[in-house]
Amino acid sequence: MTELKNDRFLRALLREPVDVTPVWMMRQAGRYLPEYRASRERAGDFMGLCTNPERACEVTLQPLERYPLDAAILFSDILTIPDAMGLGLYFETGEGPKFRKPVRTEAEIMALPEIDPEADLPYVLDAVKTIRRELNGRVPLIGFSGSPWTLATYMIEGGSSRDFRRAKEMAYSQPELLHHMLDVLARSVTTYLNAQIRAGAQVVQIFDSWGGALSHNAYREFSLKYLQQIADGLLREHEGRRVPLILFTKGGGQWLEAMADTGAEALGLDWTTDMGQARARVGDRVALQGNMDPSVLYGTPERIRTEVSDILKSYGTGPGHVFNLGHGITPHVDPEHAGVFIRAVHELSAPYHE
Amino acid sequence: MTELKNDRFLRALLREPVDVTPVWMMRQAGRYLPEYRASRERAGDFMGLCTNPERACEVTLQPLERYPLDAAILFSDILTIPDAMGLGLYFETGEGPKFRKPVRTEAEIMALPEIDPEADLPYVLDAVKTIRRELNGRVPLIGFSGSPWTLATYMIEGGSSRDFRRAKEMAYSQPELLHHMLDVLARSVTTYLNAQIRAGAQVVQIFDSWGGALSHNAYREFSLKYLQQIADGLLREHEGRRVPLILFTKGGGQWLEAMADTGAEALGLDWTTDMGQARARVGDRVALQGNMDPSVLYGTPERIRTEVSDILKSYGTGPGHVFNLGHGITPHVDPEHAGVFIRAVHELSAPYHE
Numbered sequence: 001m002t003e004l005k006n007d008r009f010l011r012a013l014l015r016e017p018v019d020v021t022p023v024w025m026m027r028q029a030g031r032y033l034p035e036y037r038a039s040r041e042r043a044g045d046f047m048g049l050c051t052n053p054e055r056a057c058e059v060t061l062q063p064l065e066r067y068p069l070d071a072a073i074l075f076s077d078i079l080t081i082p083d084a085m086g087l088g089l090y091f092e093t094g095e096g097p098k099f100r101k102p103v104r105t106e107a108e109i110m111a112l113p114e115i116d117p118e119a120d121l122p123y124v125l126d127a128v129k130t131i132r133r134e135l136n137g138r139v140p141l142i143g144f145s146g147s148p149w150t151l152a153t154y155m156i157e158g159g160s161s162r163d164f165r166r167a168k169e170m171a172y173s174q175p176e177l178l179h180h181m182l183d184v185l186a187r188s189v190t191t192y193l194n195a196q197i198r199a200g201a202q203v204v205q206i207f208d209s210w211g212g213a214l215s216h217n218a219y220r221e222f223s224l225k226y227l228q229q230i231a232d233g234l235l236r237e238h239e240g241r242r243v244p245l246i247l248f249t250k251g252g253g254q255w256l257e258a259m260a261d262t263g264a265e266a267l268g269l270d271w272t273t274d275m276g277q278a279r280a281r282v283g284d285r286v287a288l289q290g291n292m293d294p295s296v297l298y299g300t301p302e303r304i305r306t307e308v309s310d311i312l313k314s315y316g317t318g319p320g321h322v323f324n325l326g327h328g329i330t331p332h333v334d335p336e337h338a339g340v341f342i343r344a345v346h347e348l349s350a351p352y353h354e
Numbered sequence: 355m356t357e358l359k360n361d362r363f364l365r366a367l368l369r370e371p372v373d374v375t376p377v378w379m380m381r382q383a384g385r386y387l388p389e390y391r392a393s394r395e396r397a398g399d400f401m402g403l404c405t406n407p408e409r410a411c412e413v414t415l416q417p418l419e420r421y422p423l424d425a426a427i428l429f430s431d432i433l434t435i436p437d438a439m440g441l442g443l444y445f446e447t448g449e450g451p452k453f454r455k456p457v458r459t460e461a462e463i464m465a466l467p468e469i470d471p472e473a474d475l476p477y478v479l480d481a482v483k484t485i486r487r488e489l490n491g492r493v494p495l496i497g498f499s500g501s502p503w504t505l506a507t508y509m510i511e512g513g514s515s516r517d518f519r520r521a522k523e524m525a526y527s528q529p530e531l532l533h534h535m536l537d538v539l540a541r542s543v544t545t546y547l548n549a550q551i552r553a554g555a556q557v558v559q560i561f562d563s564w565g566g567a568l569s570h571n572a573y574r575e576f577s578l579k580y581l582q583q584i585a586d587g588l589l590r591e592h593e594g595r596r597v598p599l600i601l602f603t604k605g606g607g608q609w610l611e612a613m614a615d616t617g618a619e620a621l622g623l624d625w626t627t628d629m630g631q632a633r634a635r636v637g638d639r640v641a642l643q644g645n646m647d648p649s650v651l652y653g654t655p656e657r658i659r660t661e662v663s664d665i666l667k668s669y670g671t672g673p674g675h676v677f678n679l680g681h682g683i684t685p686h687v688d689p690e691h692a693g694v695f696i697r698a699v700h701e702l703s704a705p706y707h708e
Contacts, residue, residue: 072371163684165649172661174654215625215647215680217664230371254607254626271569293569295519299526310571326569330517 004202006139009071013203013244013266015320021312021349022070023342026141028063029075031344033335035062044084046091050076056127057134059258064138066335067342071203074131074196076124078146078207078217081188082155084120085112095159102158104166106174109181115188117195124192125199132200143201145193146251148185148210148230149223152178166212171222177220186226190233197235197243205246205268206230212251212270224262231262250327255277260285261350271326276314288315289322292341297325297333301340308344317352360493363425367557367598369674375543375666375703377422377696378496381682382417383429387689389416399507400445404430408518412587414485418492420689421556421696424676425493425557428485428550430478432500433563438474439466456512458520458527463535469542471549479553486554497555498526499547499601501562502539503577503586506532518567525576532576535632537694540580544587551589551597559600559622561586564668566605566624577603578612585616602645607632614639626679630668642669643676646695651679652688655694662698671706 003011008022029036037286039059043049056075064072079097083089088100092123103109105135117125132141146154154160156167170178193204211223227247236243247259247270259267260282269278269290278288296307308323315321384388393413397403403413410429412482418426424620433451437443442454457463486495500508508514510521516524524606547558565577581601599612602622613621614636621643623632632642650661662677668674668703677699683692 090685163649165684165686168647168649169652172657213624216628218647219626219662251605251626254628254631255439272566272573272605274570274608277608291569293522293572294567295522296526298519298523302524307571323408330519332519345688 003135003137004140006070009322010140010202010244011240012242012288012319013246014099014242015287017319018353020151020346020348020353021321021323022071023080023323023345024071024073025063025325025329025338025342026073027073028067028073028338029059029149030329032329032333032338033062033066040115046077047089049107050080050127051123051291053126053130054125056123057130060131061125061134062111062236063338067339069139069342069344071127071142072131073142073205074128074144074201076127076144078123078144078150078209079154080121081115081149081185081192083143086157091270098159099155099156100337103155103181106171106177109177112181112184116186117192121192121195128196128199128201128337130342136326137237140202141200142203142205143193143196143199144205144207145196146189147206147211147301148182149214150208150210151185153210153213155181155339157176164210175221182222182226183229183319186229187233189228193230194233194235197238201243201247202239203244204234204239208247209248211249216254219249219252220258220299224258225250227259227264228262231264244287248289257284264281266322268324273350274314275311275314275321277317279320282322287322290323291324294325294327294329294333297329297337297341299337301337304337304340305344305348308341309348312345312349315352319353356493356543358494359491361378363676364494364595364598366673367421367600367643368526368596369638369641371673372707373704374707375675376701377677377699378423378425378427378680379417379683379692379696380427382421382423382427383413384683385417385685386683386687386692389419395455400431401441402442404434404481405502407477409486410477410486413581414481415488416700418467419555421693422700423493423696426485426489426498427496427559428478428497428498429557430484432498432504432563433508434478435469435499436505436548437540438469439542441509451508452513457509458524460531462582463531465533465536466546468538469546470650471546475546475549479549482550482553482555494556495554496557496559496600497541497547497550498559498561499550501537501541501544501565501577502580503562503568503695504562504564505539505543506535507564507567509535518564525572529575529687536580537573538577541581542566542585544584547584547585548589551592553663555597556593556595557590557598557600559602562606565603570608573606573609574612576617578609581618582616585618598641602643610636620676622678623680629665629675630669630670633669638674641674643678645678645680648679648681648683648687651683651691651695653691655691658694659698659702660690663702666699666703666706669706673707677703
């Protein structure tokens with residue numbers, strides 16, 4: 001086991017003292033980077049990057065070469081599980097992910113297999129091992145999965161959706177059927193994340209990208225319940241170290257107390273939530289990750305620094321904050337502006353950790 | 355002035371006692387109704403309905419013929435103001451509203467005229483007068499407008515958007531320019547709503563459909579500030595009666611306290627906010643309107659009644675609740691299910707008003 005050279009991120013997730021606030025960016029290996037676009041062109045397409053461990057490793061490390069980031073995140077897609085279940089993931093330019101075989105009928109849902117990560121998703125585990133080896137202890141590696149509810153929406157709708165009509169129709173007219181599907185997904189996500197941890201992921205994050213589309217009660221019934229099931233089934237210690245779990249429900253800012261009850265070490269926040277108010281609500285129970293609007297990176301360097309400063313001030317002194325964007329960095333951002341952001345976090349946060 | 359035969363809605367907005375909780379539905383005159391689809395076909399298109407006062411009146415009254423609704427809402431579009439400013443509103447099937455001439459440069463923004471409702475939007479005021487006359491005091495009539503920020507997003511993006519890239523880029527790189535645009539819009543919305551009130555609207559609602567896309571701080575700077583400006587400039591008494599103002603920021607559930615500070619009589623809630631928690635936060639300062647997920651109407655009649663019951667129970671006893679959906683009713687809803695919903699509100703709410 002390689003010793004970590006920079007453990008700021010792990011320490012902040014466990015609410016231990018740090019010198020400066022650690023920072024990483026969701027989708028930090030992404031289209032805003034010219035070197036990423038070049039790798040993707042060589043690979044042919046997005047899945048050509050995901051399914052080739054060497055290429056996945058290459059793009060995972062690219063942002064770390066440019067910026068003093070405090071974490072690496074596995075390059076993969078949230079929809080690998082339904083793809084492994086046989087739904088046929090594909091991407092149409094400008095249209096987002098789609099499935100050739102959406103799952104809607106009772107027969108289709110009852111036939112969904114639980115996945116075996118070693119047999120069904122070896123390329124992901126190989127990528128984790130390769131990246132971990134190449135990182136060589138530079139920063140911790142984050143593994144991840146989509147949440148059961150978020151995966152179910154794509155599987156039922158056949159792609160992304162504005163209103164989740166079919167998934168919600170199932171929730172309100174055939175809830176038992178949807179619960180069966182969510183249970184299969186929760187068991188698959190649990191074994192998938194545990195396999196990533198065994199392969200070398202030192203932190204895991206669950207992306208509940210569409211949990212915020214649910215009502216206050218339906219979130220508890222159809223999303224949070226399964227986040228709890230996963231939290232209960234995860235390996236929480238590996239290589240003699242705690243493996244922190246980060247839950248990120250986009251649009252879930254009103255439900256932080258309930259999310260903290262799952263026992264996750266940290267909660268991701270989007271930009272609609274005030275950091276200081278969130279901290280007051282969850283107290284010392286969890287660390288908080290976020291939450292600058294990625295669109296701020298379209299602003300001037302001065303504005304970027306002001307926004308970073310405001311969020312740091314809102315969180316206040318002491319440990320437990322991981323700086324991040326409130327969602328993935330977007331393709332049109334100037335890479336120089338991402339650098340301004342990351343350097344500003346380190347520079348402006350030092351006084352809060354004295 | 356005709357006496358109101360059913361003033362439950364007005365009374366609830368002013369937190370006065372009622373016999374049962376009043377109910378209406380955003381977009382209640384909409385595509386889910388076959389009689390609406392027939393009217394629209396006769397009119398040729400959506401704007402053909404909006405711009406003809408007799409047709410606008412016809413579709414406004416259609417849901418009142420079917421259901422025991424407690425309010426009527428002017429049939430119109432939130433984008434009439436930018437259309438009157440010369441941007442050229444049009445609709446492409448399945449694509450939502452678009453503008454032929456988006457507004458992006460400093461020269462385009464500085465040239466935006468403040469609108470004069472009597473001269474620029476006479477068809478809206480004629481529709482208000484016609485509907486008010488035909489309602490003949492049956493229920494109150496709601497007038498409405500989009501919020502300045504929401505109108506600005508459509509004007510800058512040229513249509514609807516997933517991430518509001520251009521509008522947010524302006525917010526973070528040229529904030530003074532965006533503020534000028536928002537000020538012109540706020541002054542136009544104020545005169546527009548006041549003209550609707552003088553023409554007969556007894557309540558006004560501002561739809562801040564995209565306020566929830568902003569960060570906690572940016573919401574205050576780019577949306578709420580202009581909602582306050584409008585609230586300060588509105589006629590608050592007309593025909594010897596208070597004219598209640600309803601603010602609805604979709605996705606604004608974390609900002610209710612700040613919204614209540616504007617002096618609006620009521621706040622609209624989407625389905626992500628728990629009614630009871632919202633009431634505890636705003637106390638007796640405002641009435642609350644909402645907040646069932648329209649997707650519940652895809653569910654069984656039993657599930658619809660359960661959801662209505664849960665929201666009524668969460669709000670609790672006493673006045674100040676107007677039942678509504680958390681957003682507009684969607685085209686695929688069975689009209690029978692809308693009836694189940696409306697009847698359930700009246701039937702199940704009576705015990706909370708004894």
